Amino acid sequence: MNRQVTEAFDALADRYEKETDGIRPYNAFYERPAMMRMIPDVLSGLHVLDAGCAAGWYSEQLLRKGACVTAVDASLRMVEAAKRRVGARADVRLHNLEDSLPFETEQFDWIVCSLTLHYLPDWTSLLAEFARVLKPNGRLLFSTHHPFMDYVQFDQTDYFAVTLLRDQWTAGDRKVEVHFYRRPSRKKQTPERTERKRGK
Template sequence: MKKQVIESFNQLSVAYENTVDHESPYNTHYERPAMMLELEKNLENYQILDAGCAAGWYTDALLKRGAAVTAIDISLSMVEAAKRRVGNKANILCHDLEETLPFQNETFHIIISSLTLHYIKDWDSVFTEFKRVLKPNGILLFSVHHPFSDYTIFKSENYFSKELLSDLWTKAGKDIEVVFYRRPLLEIIQSTVNHFTLSSLIEPQPIPELKNINPKAYLTLSREPRFLMIKAVKNNG
């Protein structure tokens, strides 16, 4: 599973670097605006970890708000793409989120993880590490596939089971198999509150500009959830 994820995103790095930022309405007019809305406009004096940075869109956006950013991704090709995007303005590392994070306790004010955690089967060890490296009252903000969306699209037989799914993405004329886990909402929430205090659960809506740019995508995203966002605060007990 892990090897396949790395291989898939190594292949997808070119598309992420060159087209996703401009041509994927699910990212540009849906997930990203909703995530950024949960953060302060001015992030000066904030240390932020971009956990699963891909080609560095969030790293760049956080830098533009004044944050000091550290970014990690399991795909070396994605890390290289992120470095091309921001140069030496951020500390960008190739690292597996399922391994111990190479940071001191209470390093970060915020951890942001965009559409990454559904590639990981067990969240307990990941959240344990996230909690360790967050400062007191630090914020975890993450997005994942919406569990009901995946349940419907992939015609799963049991919503309450955690299952490994496979999808075929066509990018730059190439078909690339991408595998990920679907888990029920209860597990998503329970895994979070085992380590953090839940602050917000967000089922985003597309921003209005999408209606003119891509009416079909706007209609779909206005009626059917595709992603789910969780904002949580570090428990200090």
């Protein structure tokens, strides 16, 4: 992820650690229940990669299911927050998902990638790396922003354009600009830029 994204999430780490895990309705009542329904109740003996772990909420849930968890994130402060949450029970590392994964081929049974891919300008290399490190019949479970939601909220004119969006989030008493991509199709196009007209 580019420097702007990592700096934004360094600034947002306290908010994620203290607020997002408990009271943010999108996370608590929509994305996380949907993702957790797709993960088996028992993962004992399985190796799981939490790709884009943020403050470690998914890592903790995977550990509770018995998984051997490795977690990575590009934000140092998010990695520190995840380590505070899971301690030595998981292998939590600083790693940018735009770089090759530092893992052996066919190392993981599962990869969980929650609300992370939309921060990347291109998925091709990362998906190839996911395929490399997954065992045969391994599974990738990911979530991302819904393209139509962002199409409406950011007043877009071309639904099929791959667009770099800029939003303003709140971290304590300051505003943090967060960049992410809306990608509704497989067509390779030059990203456009836009700014949200109202704050989040």
